[in-house]
Structures are given as C-alpha cells and as structure tokens.
Amino acid sequence: MGKVKVAINGYGTIGKRVADAVALQDDMEIVGISKTRPNFEANVAVGKGYAVYVPEGNEDSFKKAGVPIAGTIQQMIDAADIVVDCTPGGVGEQNKHIYEKAGVKAIWQGGEEHELAGFSFNSEANYSDAYGKDFARVVSCNTTGLTRVIYALDQAYGIKKARIVLMRRATDPGDSKKGPINAIVPSPIKLPSHHGPDVNSIMPHIKITSTAVKLSTTLMHMHSINIELKKKCTAEEVVKLFEGRPRLMLIGSDVLSTAEVMELGKDLGHSRGDMQKNCIWKDSISIDDGELYMFQAIHQESDVIPENVDCIRAMMKLEKDGAKSIEKTNRLMGL
Numbered sequence: 001m002g003k004v005k006v007a008i009n010g011y012g013t014i015g016k017r018v019a020d021a022v023a024l025q026d027d028m029e030i031v032g033i034s035k036t037r038p039n040f041e042a043n044v045a046v047g048k049g050y051a052v053y054v055p056e057g058n059e060d061s062f063k064k065a066g067v068p069i070a071g072t073i074q075q076m077i078d079a080a081d082i083v084v085d086c087t088p089g090g091v092g093e094q095n096k097h098i099y100e101k102a103g104v105k106a107i108w109q110g111g112e113e114h115e116l117a118g119f120s121f122n123s124e125a126n127y128s129d130a131y132g133k134d135f136a137r138v139v140s141c142n143t144t145g146l147t148r149v150i151y152a153l154d155q156a157y158g159i160k161k162a163r164i165v166l167m168r169r170a171t172d173p174g175d176s177k178k179g180p181i182n183a184i185v186p187s188p189i190k191l192p193s194h195h196g197p198d199v200n201s202i203m204p205h206i207k208i209t210s211t212a213v214k215l216s217t218t219l220m221h222m223h224s225i226n227i228e229l230k231k232k233c234t235a236e237e238v239v240k241l242f243e244g245r246p247r248l249m250l251i252g253s254d255v256l257s258t259a260e261v262m263e264l265g266k267d268l269g270h271s272r273g274d275m276q277k278n279c280i281w282k283d284s285i286s287i288d289d290g291e292l293y294m295f296q297a298i299h300q301e302s303d304v305i306p307e308n309v310d311c312i313r314a315m316m317k318l319e320k321d322g323a324k325s326i327e328k329t330n331r332l333m334g335l
C-alpha cells in the first residue's frame with residue numbers, strides 16, 4: 001500500500017503543526033494544505049514544499065500576491081484519503097457534508113462538538129475504537145492532557161472522583177487580537193466547566209468535575225488536579241506509573257513556571273519549541289488521605305498533534321496496535 005494521502009483543511013496554529021508531523025511519518029504524506037489568505041504563513045507553506053489550495057473565487061488574491069497555488073480546496077479534498085480539519089471551532093462543522101460527498105474520511109478538532117463526528121479520540125484511551133472509522137474528533141488540548149493522566153490512573157488504581165481546576169491561557173502566542181490583558185476571568189461563570197464532560201466523551205465512567213479561569217498569559221494551560229483513587233498507593237508509585245507512560249513528562253522543581261517549561265522545549269530542540277507531552281511537576285505529586293494532588297502544564301498549541309497522527313493511522317487501518325502507533329509517532333516526531 002502506498003502512503004496515505006492527508007489533506008490539512010485550515011492551516012493555523014494546529015493545522016501547520018499537524019502538517020509538519022504528518023510529513024515526518026513514513027506511512028502518510030501531505031497532499032496539500034488550505035489557506036484562505038495569501039499571508040506569510042502561505043509563503044512559508046510553499047517554502048516547505050506543501051501544495052497550497054484556496055477557496056474557489058480566492059485564486060486571484062493569491063496570484064496577485066505571488067503565492068503559487070495548486071487548486072481549490074475542493075480539488076484538495078478530492079485528492080485526499082483523509083482530511084484533517086483544523087479550521088476554527090464551529091467552522092469545521094460546515095465542512096462535514098463536503099467530506100461526505102467526496103467520500104473522504106475526516107478528523108475534526110476539539111473546537112467542534114462530540115456529536116459532529118460521533119466519536120472522540122485519545123491515543124492511549126481508545127485507539128482501537130478508531131480503527132477503520134470514517135469520522136473522528138481529536139479532543140481539545142485540555143481534554144487530551146486530562147485524559148492522558150486520568151486514563152493511566154484509572155487503569156492502575158481506579159478513580160472514585162476527579163476534581164480539576166483549569167487555569168487557561170488567554171489565547172495563543174501568535175494572536176495579537178484576543179485575551180484579558182490585566183484580569184482573571186471566570187470562564188465559564190456557570191459551573192462546572194465543559195472540560196469534565198469532555199473527558200467523559202472518551203471515558204464515560206469517570207466521575208469528574210472541573211472549573212476554569214482564563215489568565216493573562218499565552219504560553220500554556222495549568223491544571224491543578226485532585227483525584228480520589230479506589231486503591232491505595234504512594235506518591236512514588238504514581239511517579240513510577242507516569243514514568244512508564246509515552247506522553248507524560250516529569251519535570252523538576254527547578255522548572256519554576258510555564259515560562260521555564262517553554263524554555264525547556266526550545267532547549268530540547270523541539271520544532272517551534274513545542275512541548276507535546278504533559279509536563280507534570282514530579283514534586284507536586286502527593287497523596288493525602290487516599291487522594292492524589294498534582295500540577296501539570298499543557299502546551300495548548302502542540303499536545304494534540306501526535307494524537308492527530310495516531311488517529312489517522314487508526315482510521316486508515318495502517319496499524320492495529322495503538323501502543324505501536326504511539327511509539328512510531330513519538331519516534332518520528334523526535335519526542
């Protein structure tokens with residue numbers, strides 16, 4: 001079988017990273033990416049060798065700007081085996097009928113509702129359920145980060161109840177238009193937040209509640225996690241459990257804040273300085289009266305990227321074994 005042909009519809013924060021991660025795999029290739037405007041990102045995409053496709057009627061603006069295009073978004077979709085839809089939340093929904101009509105598989109991101117795809121994905125928790133599926137949704141950055149730890153803990157000890165406080169970044173670093181400048185915003189004010197129920201879209205049996213605030217920062221999200229476990233365990237055992245998981249990284253107390261976590265990502269030579277694994281402060285892992293406490297930082301721009309690669313592999317039946325796909329994705333992405 002030749003390489004699976006992947007189209008990236010929406011080339012922003014998530015789309016450009018998924019494109020680069022797919023391009024690193026030996027069993028899939030990028031047939032094209034879509035851009036709505038001929039800005040600097042379109043030029044960089046051309047420089048990377050990606051074929052750029054544009055909405056019908058927008059061809060002239062790209063020609064005027066001197067950005068070479070390969071065709072329309074419809075032509076890109078027709079040339080693909082699977083589309084990774086990375087358009088802004090709510091926009092992806094409008095594309096479903098186009099994918100259905102073209103007979104291509106599609107993956108949406110966490111900005112869309114679970115019901116759109118009818119299936120929500122996390123590599124470790126439900127890879128095998130994605131095998132051969134036509135539609136899937138890779139859950140949001142926060143839900144991905146929560147699912148990775150909750151799945152590991154649930155497998156090892158069982159979970160009675162999880163209580164999560166999310167401290168959310170206001171917007172992404174490349175966005176100059178949004179975000180509280182000097183405020184902490186209860187978001188949403190009506191509690192609990194949607195993050196707990198979103199974890200339930202993958203693991204319905206977990207009892208979980210969450211609250212969230214938005215902060216004046218763009219770097220990362222932070223989670224304060226409190227989980228009542230069914231079986232007794234020590235903090236050392238939890239550390240050992242996490243050390244054995246493929247997408248959890250334990251960090252030391254010398255990494256003082258999300259600022260140092262991002263510096264670490266750059267020092268490690270990760271593309272764009274990304275931190276695709278959960279960054280868990282080892283010394284924060286504590287057990288008190290049968291309850292686990294811990295802090296983790298989540299890099300919103302990148303933690304869902306390896307999950308998208310695994311999701312493609314499962315849906316296209318390239319690999320049956322989730323652990324093998326995770327290992328391959330991690331290795332080829334240099335994680």
Ligand code: NAD
Pocket residue numbers: 009010011012013014015034035036037086087088089090091109110111112139140141172300301304
């Ligand atoms: P973004 O705004 O950075 O990128 C979206 C891109 O899609 C932009 O380049 C935009 O021009 C383009 N676009 C808009 N309408 C389009 C259309 N009709 N056809 C083709 N392209 C179109 O958004 P993002 O942050 O990459 O988010 C994409 C999805 O990923 C959303 O569902 C979001 O909720 C989810 N997500 C975002 C983050 C994050 O922190 N940025 C993390 C996890 C998941």
